[in-house]
Amino acid sequence: MRKRLLYFFIAFCITGSAAAQNIDKIITKDYVDGLIKTLSSDDMQGRGTFTPGIDKAATFIEGEFKKIGLQPLKGADGYRQTFYKYQLKPSLTEVSVDGKTIEPEKVLVVGNHSEALQFDNTNSDGWIKMDPEKPFMEQYRTIVRNKKKQLVLVDVKFVDVFKRIKAYLESGSVLDEKDLKESSSALVFVLDQDTVANNFKVNLKNSISKMPLFNVAGMIPGKSKAKELVIFSGHYDHLGILPAVDQDSIANGADDDASGTTAMIALAKYYKKLHNNERTLIFVAFTAEEIGGFGARYFSQQLNPDDVVAMFNIEMIGKESKFGKNSAFITGFDKSDFGKILQKNLAGSPFTFHPDPYPQQNLFYRSDNATLAALGVPAHTISTDQIDTDKLYHTVKDEYSSLDTENILMTIKAIAKSALSIVKGTDTPTRIPKLQQ
Known part of the structure; x- marks a missing residue:
C-alpha cells in the first residue's frame, strides 16, 4: 500500500513538473515578444477600423491561428467573421456663435445624424459649458451618453485631449442600419469659447458608406462537454493615426x-x-472595440449565451498592476465566483488575482466582456493597467518600448494555469445576474 501511494505521489510530481516545463516551452518570452512587436509595429498603422492596417493585423492573426492548428468556427470556411456597418464621415461642419464663425479646428462633433442637420438655440437642447476643474473624459462620457442636440463649450486647458478626440472622430463613426433611421442627435463641442451671449447656429452633414468589419476567430473542439463553450478574447483594433507628437503620429x-x-x-x-x-475553446480577436464594441456585440449574437460557461477577456496587461508584480485584477469580481476559481487554481504560486480597484471607471461594462455578461455569462476582463494614472493610454506613446514584457509573460502563464479546471470541465463559474432589458 505504501509503495502504491509513493508511486502515485511520484507520478503526480512528475506530471506537475512536466506541465510546468511544458508551459515554459510553449509560452516563451521570444514567442510573446514576437507577437506583440508585430501587432504594434508601425507597419500595422495603429490598426484603425476600416484601414489597411487592421486588415494586415487580421491577416497576421489568421496566420498564427493556422500555425497553431485551430479550426474555424462551426459553419465558417475561414477565421474571419465578417459583418457590415455604416460609416459616417463629416462632409460639412459649420458653427457660429453670436454671429462669429468658429474655426473648423475648434469644432468637434459627436452624433449619428445621417442626413443634413441644422439647429440653433431655439430648436435644440441649448448650450452648456464643461467644468474646467473636473476631468475632461468623465464629463465627456456623461454628455455623450445623453444623446442631445446641444452646443458644448470647452475650456482651452483641454486642448490636447480635444484635438486627440477630434482627430479620431474625423476618421468616421459607425452605425447599424436601424440607427440611421432613428432621430438624429449631435453634440457640438467648441474649444476656447467662454459663453453664448445671444445665439448659436449649427449646420452639419455626413457622407455614408457601407463598410466591412471582421473578427478573427478559431476553436479547439471539446471532448466530453463539447457543447459547453469557454471563450478567450482580446480586441485587436486601435486608434490608427493621431495628431503627431515628436513627429510620431x-x-x-x-x-x-x-x-x-x-x-x-x-x-x-x-x-x-x-x-x-x-469543453470547446473559442479564441477570438475582436474588431471595433474602440468605436463602440461592435465586434464583441456581433460575435455574441452568433451563439447561445446559455452555452457559454466562461469568458476570459484580456485587456492591457503590459505593465505592473496597482497590486505589484505577479498580480492582475478581474472586473466584476463580485458578480460570479470566476475569480475565486482562478485563484484556487494558483494556490502555492506567487501570482494573485484581485477585484477591480477602479470601480468608478465602470470597466466591467466598458470592455468586450460586457455583451455576454449582460446576458448572464460569467464574462470578465483581466487587466493590469493602472488606468487612473496611465499617461500613455490612447496616445502615440503606447509602444512596445513602454511595456514590461516580463509582466505580460507572467500574466499569460497565470491565466493559462488558472483556467485549467474550467477548460477541463471540472469547475463551472456561477452565472452573472442578467441585466434588465
Whole structure:
C-alpha cells in the first residue's frame, strides 16, 4: 500500500513538473515578444477600423491561428467573421456663435445624424459649458451618453485631449442600419469659447458608406462537454493615426490591446498542445472595440449565451498592476465566483488575482466582456493597467518600448494555469445576474 501511494505521489510530481516545463516551452518570452512587436509595429498603422492596417493585423492573426492548428468556427470556411456597418464621415461642419464663425479646428462633433442637420438655440437642447476643474473624459462620457442636440463649450486647458478626440472622430463613426433611421442627435463641442451671449447656429452633414468589419476567430473542439463553450478574447483594433507628437503620429496600441491579443493567441497555442480540454475553446480577436464594441456585440449574437460557461477577456496587461508584480485584477469580481476559481487554481504560486480597484471607471461594462455578461455569462476582463494614472493610454506613446514584457509573460502563464479546471470541465463559474432589458 505504501509503495502504491509513493508511486502515485511520484507520478503526480512528475506530471506537475512536466506541465510546468511544458508551459515554459510553449509560452516563451521570444514567442510573446514576437507577437506583440508585430501587432504594434508601425507597419500595422495603429490598426484603425476600416484601414489597411487592421486588415494586415487580421491577416497576421489568421496566420498564427493556422500555425497553431485551430479550426474555424462551426459553419465558417475561414477565421474571419465578417459583418457590415455604416460609416459616417463629416462632409460639412459649420458653427457660429453670436454671429462669429468658429474655426473648423475648434469644432468637434459627436452624433449619428445621417442626413443634413441644422439647429440653433431655439430648436435644440441649448448650450452648456464643461467644468474646467473636473476631468475632461468623465464629463465627456456623461454628455455623450445623453444623446442631445446641444452646443458644448470647452475650456482651452483641454486642448490636447480635444484635438486627440477630434482627430479620431474625423476618421468616421459607425452605425447599424436601424440607427440611421432613428432621430438624429449631435453634440457640438467648441474649444476656447467662454459663453453664448445671444445665439448659436449649427449646420452639419455626413457622407455614408457601407463598410466591412471582421473578427478573427478559431476553436479547439471539446471532448466530453463539447457543447459547453469557454471563450478567450482580446480586441485587436486601435486608434490608427493621431495628431503627431515628436513627429510620431501612429497610435501603435502596444498595451491597448496588442498585449491582450497576444495573450489570447499564446493561450490558443498552449491549450492546443495540452490537448486535454473537455469543453470547446473559442479564441477570438475582436474588431471595433474602440468605436463602440461592435465586434464583441456581433460575435455574441452568433451563439447561445446559455452555452457559454466562461469568458476570459484580456485587456492591457503590459505593465505592473496597482497590486505589484505577479498580480492582475478581474472586473466584476463580485458578480460570479470566476475569480475565486482562478485563484484556487494558483494556490502555492506567487501570482494573485484581485477585484477591480477602479470601480468608478465602470470597466466591467466598458470592455468586450460586457455583451455576454449582460446576458448572464460569467464574462470578465483581466487587466493590469493602472488606468487612473496611465499617461500613455490612447496616445502615440503606447509602444512596445513602454511595456514590461516580463509582466505580460507572467500574466499569460497565470491565466493559462488558472483556467485549467474550467477548460477541463471540472469547475463551472456561477452565472452573472442578467441585466434588465
